[in-house]
Amino acid sequence: MSTAAEKNMKSTLLTLFLVLSVCIANGQSGGERCFKNNTAPPANSYHYWPPDTEVHIYFDRTVFTPEERKMLLEAVGAWSEVAGKYGTGVKFTYAGEADGIISCANCVIVTRRDVYKNTGSYYAYFYPLKLDSNRLLISARVDLDFATKNGAALQAMMAHELGHTMGLADCYTCKKKETIMNAFPGINRNNGLLAPSQCDIEVVKEIYESRRAALSVSEQTLSPKPCQVGKEAPNVGFWMWAPGSTVKVYVLSGDFDSSEVASLLKPVQSWNAVVGTTGSRVRFDYAGSTAAPVYCENCLTIMRGPVFDKVKRHATELRAYSARNDQILTWAHIVVDPQLTNPKAITYAVAHELGHTFGLLDCYGCKSRSTVMSQFKFLNQEKDLEGPGSCDIAQVSAAYKEVVLRVRPAPVRTEIADEGEEPEDDDTPIIVRKP
Secondary structure, X not given: OOHHHHOOOOOOEEEEOOOXXXXXXXXXXXXXXXXXXXXXXXXXXXXXXXXXXXXEEEEEOOOOOHHHHHHHXXXXXXHHOOOOOOOOOEEEEEEEEEOOOOOOOOEEEEEEEOHHHHHOOOOEEEEEEEEOXXXXXXXXXXXXXXXXXXXXXXXXXXXXXXXXXXXXXXXXXXXXXOOOOOOOOOXXXXXXXXXXXXXXXXXXXXXXXXXXHHHHHHXXXXXXXXXXXXXXXXXXXXXXXXXXXXXXXXXXXOOOOHHHXXXXXXXXXXXXXXXXXXXXXXXXXXXXXXOOOOOOOOEEEEEEOOOOOOOOOXXXXXXXXXXXXXOEOOEXXXXXXXXXXXXXXXXXXXXXXXXXOEEEOOOOOOOOOOOOOOOOOOOOOOOOOOOOOHHHHHHHHHHHHHHHHOOOEOOOOOOOOOXXXXXXXXXXXXXXXXX
16 A cells, blocks of 8 residues: 555544455454455445545535534544555545535545435445546445434444455355445444454555556556567457446356455456556446356356367367357356466466457567466466556557458467467357357
């Protein structure tokens, strides 16, 4: 996180440093563990504050009493208690009262509405008002119901909604009192917590660690070096999501434990982080687990299945289908061999397969750190790349400029011959017809 978190906080600032992970199994004090949808909430892939943002909090002037404002600020202060420990770089500053909804940057307007009457199921609601090019927050609104008067309920609901601004999603299956993102039993009742839990903090921590890693990759493009195809950069001409698509990502239930799911979702976040640079306008939206592979439009399922053998020589595989019988994807599956278990190897392999869905071909002759489309030298080899390199980004940009002018036919399946006893992961995608 940011070094700003290490500075002494002034009494006028409510400083917050927290983190995002896709699914966690990080240890807590007392030997407990955090598991997504059990003791920890899932994470959104966007709609949270960028790292190192100072956020101004305004209260609607006419709808809160002094005592109610005090309870709401307690909720903001509760997030601030972790300042300096995890360092998201997000600072909350109370900016005073405002006359209704105002136009502002890096701000949250807190007001009251008939939330339950309008939604039928919620007592408070978080609305992103404005997003940046990476779909991260610029401004947001928190609505609390007019009927919520109990101080503890107000504090808990405010803490819950601020959790959304830090990337946390609701958790309807989590155990009671394990996360501030639990549902509320009544309009004037809290959910057992008044502040974020340790598991909430761990999820936010990984969110921001992943975001910072993705930004580091993205910044490589600010002063890019020439990329030579076949040496630093892969060629293009493969499957692609349609420009501007929002792709729902599912993970097959029971195929991965929570720590492995975290490894799967890191490259998803990394590809999302460079969407503004690639020009694809393609974003991935993690939709959770599924009991069976999904075949809907703009849907991607990640699952395990037998892939690796001495003939095919690859440990992950892209199965793709185009309803138009061209290179534009309708749906896709990424299949991960059960033998692939190293977390960094899983992350790299999924980043590689996602690269195929942006039109990138394999580049086994490329330098290992120049592209995510290079190969493993052996099964479960650790690689440091968690997402696209600068040359990958440049090639995806070129691919999407081309697809606007010309859409290629559907790619043809390629078979790889056995080249010896030492296994190498080929990762060559295949075409699968629609079931």
